[in-house]
Each structure stands twice: as structure tokens, then as C-alpha cells.
Amino acid sequence: xxxxxxxxxxxxxxxxxxxxxxxxxxxxxxxxxxxxxxxxxxxxxxxxxxxxxxxxxxxxxxxxxxxxxxxxxxxxxxxxxxxxxxxxxxxxxxxxxxxxxxxxxxxxxxxxxxxxxxxxxxxxxxxxxxxxxxxxxxxxxxxxxxxxxxxxxxxxxxxxxxxxxxxxxxxxxxxxxxxxxxxxxxxxxxxxxxxxxxxxxxxxxxxxxxxxxxxxx
Amino acid sequence: xxxxxxxxxxxxxxxxxxxxxxxxxxxxxxxxxxxxxxxxxxxxxxxxxxxxxxxxxxxxxxxxxxxxxxxxxxxxxxxxxxxxxxxxxxxxxxxxxxxxxxxxxxxxxxxxxxxxxxxxxxxxxxxxxxxxxxxxxxxxxxxxxxxxxxxxxxxxxxxxxxxxxxxxxxxxxxxxxxxxxxxxxxxxxxxxxxxxxxxxxxxxxxxxxxxxxxxxxx
Numbered sequence: 001x002x003x004x005x006x007x008x009x010x011x012x013x014x015x016x017x018x019x020x021x022x023x024x025x026x027x028x029x030x031x032x033x034x035x036x037x038x039x040x041x042x043x044x045x046x047x048x049x050x051x052x053x054x055x056x057x058x059x060x061x062x063x064x065x066x067x068x069x070x071x072x073x074x075x076x077x078x079x080x081x082x083x084x085x086x087x088x089x090x091x092x093x094x095x096x097x098x099x100x101x102x103x104x105x106x107x108x109x110x111x112x113x114x115x116x117x118x119x120x121x122x123x124x125x126x127x128x129x130x131x132x133x134x135x136x137x138x139x140x141x142x143x144x145x146x147x148x149x150x151x152x153x154x155x156x157x158x159x160x161x162x163x164x165x166x167x168x169x170x171x172x173x174x175x176x177x178x179x180x181x182x183x184x185x186x187x188x189x190x191x192x193x194x195x196x197x198x199x200x201x202x203x204x205x206x207x208x209x210x211x212x213x214x215x216x217x
Numbered sequence: 218x219x220x221x222x223x224x225x226x227x228x229x230x231x232x233x234x235x236x237x238x239x240x241x242x243x244x245x246x247x248x249x250x251x252x253x254x255x256x257x258x259x260x261x262x263x264x265x266x267x268x269x270x271x272x273x274x275x276x277x278x279x280x281x282x283x284x285x286x287x288x289x290x291x292x293x294x295x296x297x298x299x300x301x302x303x304x305x306x307x308x309x310x311x312x313x314x315x316x317x318x319x320x321x322x323x324x325x326x327x328x329x330x331x332x333x334x335x336x337x338x339x340x341x342x343x344x345x346x347x348x349x350x351x352x353x354x355x356x357x358x359x360x361x362x363x364x365x366x367x368x369x370x371x372x373x374x375x376x377x378x379x380x381x382x383x384x385x386x387x388x389x390x391x392x393x394x395x396x397x398x399x400x401x402x403x404x405x406x407x408x409x410x411x412x413x414x415x416x417x418x419x420x421x422x423x424x425x426x427x428x429x430x431x432x433x434x435x
Contacts, residue, residue: 009427010420017399018339018351026352033355042354043327048430049339050332051381052399058289059296061306066284069310070277073317096355126349 003035005164005171011152012038016045023131026097026123027152027172027196033095034170093157093192098123101131106192109133116140129198136160136185136193149198151175153183158191160184264330265374272320283330284313291338297400298342308345312338326369329377342401376434383433391426394419 007015007028014020015028032039091105101123102108111119111133119135136142138158152174153160159168160183167173173183185191267283270276292309296302315337323333343351384392397403403419414422 009424013398013423013427016339017401018343018347019398019401019403022347022349022352025349029352029354039354039357046328046336047332047377047380048384048395049335049399050329050377051384052396053287053290053294053335053338054331054381055385055396056290056293056297059293059302059305061288061292061309065288065306065310066281069284069288069313069317070281072310072314073280076318097352100352126347 003031003037003170005167005173006035007031007038007041007172008174011174012041013045013048016042016049021129021198022125023123023129023196024150024152024198026101026125026131027154027194029097030095030156030194031154031170031172033097098133098156098194101125102133111135118142129196131194131196134191134193134195136183136191138185138190139187141182141184150196152196154194156192156194158189159186160191160193161186265325265370268316268320268323268330268333269325271317272323275320280317283316287316287330287334288313291334294335294338294400295342297402299346299401300342304345308341309338312341315341326366326373329374331381332377346401379434380430383430386433387426387429391422391429394422395426398423 011020011024011028015025020028032042091099093106094102099105102121109121111121114120117137117140121133123131123133125131133156134142136158152172153167154172155167155169157169159166161167162173162183164173164175167183264283264286267276267279270279271283288309291312292302292305295305295308300308312334316334319337323330328336340351343349384395387395394403
């Protein structure tokens with residue numbers, strides 16, 4: 001798989017720093033699950049975090065601290081280490097971080113119709129940003145919309161096209177306020193995306209405004 | 218995982234450096250010969266050997282050394298992220314307990330001790346301050362366990378040293394912004410208050426700082 005559209009430095013660095021809303025963390029983790037380049041890049045941002053930790057002054061810990069920690073590890077020493085969890089529920093479409101939020105594979109997604117054959121499922125994250133799975137039938141366009149904040153769209157199955165280019169599985173589109181776009185699902189296959197927004201979308205034209213409450217975006 | 222070419226603007230996939238292998242801890246513990254190959258000699262970064270000893274032989278003396286070095290730094294780091302001293306102390310203790318409990322996941326070819334402990338401290342911060350769980354990328358598929366190469370361990374640790382130097386050598390304003398980003402001091406509206414700079418300027422300074430780091434790693 002060749003991923004062509006990647007995460008930005010801003011997003012990688014903020015993910016490494018732990019400074020993003022949960023929904024954004026989810027899409028970053030999902031993209032990295034599909035993209036070796038960004039996985040490698042994340043490694044270097046974590047290494048910067050390590051270097052920052054090294055430059056920290058040390059704050060004295062209380063005298064009882066070490067003993068408290070040793071007591072904690074002794075208290076649990078009898079536990080055997082569990083192996084890293086093996087992935088029982090492999091899924092061709094949903095990488096592990098998404099399966100955690102869906103509660104299983106693609107068949108476990110609780111879709112709701114959003115009209116025109118489009119379906120969506122909002123995932124349970126903190127409210128400072130929203131993560132939703134979108135199911136877009138082949139050849140269907142999502143209404144033209146601008147947005148106030150950030151919109152991230154990651155393709156999980158099929159492909160879509162808009163002014164930003166052609167996006168296939170693993171590709172992520174990072175759209176900011178300036179971009180008005182009308183993603184159109186590729187004609188050959190239904191498209192499943194993970195979309196994350198940190199502010200409500202603004203649709204243009206009457207029909208999309210009616211659709212907006214249904215889409216909840 | 219970190220290699221020089223990863224900080225260049227064109228990331229390249231490096232099979233060795235990306236640490237594709239995922240260790241089976243039970244095998245590591247059961248197989249003494251494997252232990253010897255996992256990075257126990259002359260590394261340039263302190264605490265690699267100690268962390269490996271904690272991992273492979275549950276060496277408490279080594280753990281106490283790790284605690285002595287990293288405990289106070291983790292506490293300091295957590296205080297910078299906004300915790301008061303008492304909470305930071307408690308969380309630092311929990312971070313070090315996690316170091317002990319998850320030592321079987323430590324891979325000296327993938328991360329320096331500082332980097333690995335940073336990720337644990339960061340996750341603790343998200344857990345406590347944001348009250349969120351943190352979605353992590355899917356682990357790479359299990360392959361045949363490649364022999365961990367001592368040269369990879371040393372190479373990675375040397376690069377970590379080099380990165381640390383490069384960070385210290387940055388112009389002060391750029392270095393401060395990088396640090397603030399990792400302490401979480403660059404989010405929200407206080408950005409402008411704290412730095413007196415508009416967001417665009419902050420972003421371009423961080424970009425410059427990253428460019429310099431990349432350049433230093435070439």
C-alpha cells in the first residue's frame with residue numbers, strides 16, 4: 001500500500017506531545033497504523049520529547065518516594081507478565097485503534113442513515129472534537145462545505161476525489177478553513193472514511209443546510 | 218524509532234531503524250542466550266543497560282538507579298505540564314511503576330530510555346489532566362524475530378545523544394518553543410499571552426527549529 005497524503009508536522013508533534021483532542025488522536029493513530037512513513041516520523045518526534053525530558057531540571061522527590069514505589073512493585077510482583085495482546089478480531093478495513101472505539105470490526109459499526117445513501121456513525125470520544133465514520137456510496141458527492149476549524153478525513157476503503165487530490169486507503173486529507181471541498185466517492189467502489197472535525201461544518205445551499213442536522217456536523 | 222533520515226524532510230522507511238520486531242516477553246525471559254544479544258554492552262547513553270537489566274533480570278538495583286535519575290525529571294516534567302507538586306510526585310511514582318511493569322516492552326533498538334520514559338509520562342499526563350485514553354497505533358505484524366543487533370542499539374543511542382545536543386544548541390527562542398510544545402504550553406488561547414507572539418509566528422519558529430534539528434541530524 002502506498003500512502004500519498006500524510007499527516008502534517010504540526011499534527012505529528014502535537015500527537016507526540018499528547019496535546020490533541022481524543023478524536024484527533026484517534027485519526028492520527030489510525031493513519032499511523034496504515035503509514036510507515038508517519039510511524040517513523042512519530043518516532044523522531046517522540047525522540048525530541050525524550051530530549052526535552054532530559055533537559056528538565058530535576059525536582060526533588062520526597063524521601064519516602066522510592067520506598068513507596070518499591071512497595072508498589074513488590075505488592076504486584078507475583079503477577080506474571082501477560083504477553084502483548086494478540087489481535088483476535090482482525091479486520092481488513094478498521095485498524096486496531098478504530099476497532100477499540102467501534103467495539104469490533106466493520107460489522108459492529110452502528111450506521112445511521114444521513115440521506116442519499118450516505119451513512120454515518122459517531123464514535124465515543126471527548127467532546128472537544130468529533131470523530132465519525134462515513135459510508136459514501138460509489139459516485140456520491142458529500143455536499144460542498146467549508147468549515148471553521150480543522151477537518152481531517154482518512155480513507156479506510158475505496159477512494160474519494162476533491163480539489164485536494166485523489167485519496168485512497170490510508171491517505172489523510174488535512175483541510176483547513178480556506179478549503180471548500182466536495183469530496184466525491186470513487187465510482188468503482190463504496191467509500192468508508194474516518195472524519196474528524198473540531199468545529200461544526202458550514203454547508204452552502206439549502207439542501208445541505210437541511211441535511212446538516214441529520215449529519216450532526 | 219529515530220534515525221537521521223527521519224528528520225530530513227523526506228522521510229525514508231528504514232527497516233532496521235523502524236524496529237519492526239515486536240518482542241515476545243515470555244520468550245525473552247525464558248531464553249537466556251537471547252538476553253545476551255539484546256543490548257547489554259557499551260552503550261553511549263546511560264541507563265540503557267539498567268533498563269535492559271530491569272527488563273531481562275528484574276534487577277532492582279538497576280531499577281533504583283533508573284528511579285534516581287528519571288523520577289525527579291518526570292516529576293519536573295509533569296509540573297511543567299500543569300500539575301501541582303503533590304500530584305506530580307504521585308504521578309511520577311506511578312510512571313516509574315509502569316517502567317517496571319512494562320519493561321518487557323522496552324526495545325533499545327527503537328528508543329532511548331529518555332524517549333521511552335517520556336512516552337509513559339506523556340500518557341500519564343493525558344490520563345490525569347485530560348481524563349482521556351490515548352488511542353495508540355496498531356502494532357506492526359509479528360514477524361520472525363530478527364536478531365537484535367548491538368550496532369543498532371549503539372547507533373540509536375548515539376543519535377539520541379546527537380539530537381539532545383542539537384536541541385541544546387538551538388537558538389534559545391526556538392528551543393523554548395519546542396519545549397513549550399512538549400509541555401503542552403502552546404495550546405489554547407494563552408499562547409499569545411505567554412509568548413507575546415501570534416500563532417503564525419510561533420508555528421513558523423517551530424518549523425525553523427525542526428529544520429535546524431533535521432539539518433543537525435544529517
